[in-house]
Amino acid sequence: MSCHKILQEKGYRLTPQRMLVIEALHNAESHISAEEIYEQLHARYPYSSVSTVYRTLELFKKLKLVTETDFGEGRVRYHVAEKGHHHHLVCRRCGKVMDLEESVLSSLKDTLLRDFGFDADLRHLAIPGECSKCRKKE
Amino acid sequence: MSCHKILQEKGYRLTPQRMLVIEALHNAESHISAEEIYEQLHARYPYSSVSTVYRTLELFKKLKLVTETDFGEGRVRYHVAEKGHHHHLVCRRCGKVMDLEESVLSSLKDTLLRDFGFDADLRHLAIPGECSKCRKKE
């Protein structure tokens, strides 16, 4: 289901700013920050503002159109929800981010639910550590 | 090994401010924020400043005396490293934090190392989700 349709169905306005935010999110190869979205929006729509981007992202989060991931950079990154869930191995040294299939953590999710009654949200979990290349250098 | 000794051995000065930061970290039942540490420091040492707390925590991180955990509150919390490692299940609704033994994630760590050559740092991982109580209410 397209983001545009969901907005309209729920009675939200389809403004050019929102469409450009959606476009930036979809064009992003990977996770994109609010500032980066704003750069793209502003390039095409000079009188736009960052606050619109933040307000739009907040709305999209509420509608579950996007997910947020904290890679420990002091800012948060966004990702279109329908692109699917996966996890990230973030190298502390070189900063490289490896994607990891959702299935790798599924047994953990099961364990937490079974043993602790905790329904873990493991979408877009960012796991810090050191990648193999950096470990070899050491 | 005490924090005091480690500081001295590595040639760092043992200032009253640093001792009070160490004390605050040790007295904390759980993870403590920089601001909370500062409150305790300032109560006993009125002319202290937050920047000292941040600089001290940065030093302690470098010396691996403390670990940092991001509970998604927009600030980071600190924990004495020697108190041992554990993970956290953070309920998105009620905010409750459950502690989880390190062993629960050890198989995940092994998998990541074996299959991806990634040395994951799973100390003080914070996993978001919903606790059993909140799930029952729904």
Add this chain to the structure above:
DNA sequence: TTAAATGCAAACGCTTTGCAATTGA
């Protein structure tokens, strides 16, 4: 027509920094 959405600027909360004064070793 009109409530929803925007732009702008100012404020926010946490953290960092420059610099002169202080202090532990």
Add this chain to the structure above:
DNA sequence: TCAATTGCAAAGCGTTTGCATTTAA
């Protein structure tokens, strides 16, 4: 003694907010 450490104030950063104006439906 003197480099390490501090306090202070100001700035930095990502994010949020108040309010008057604009706009999609």
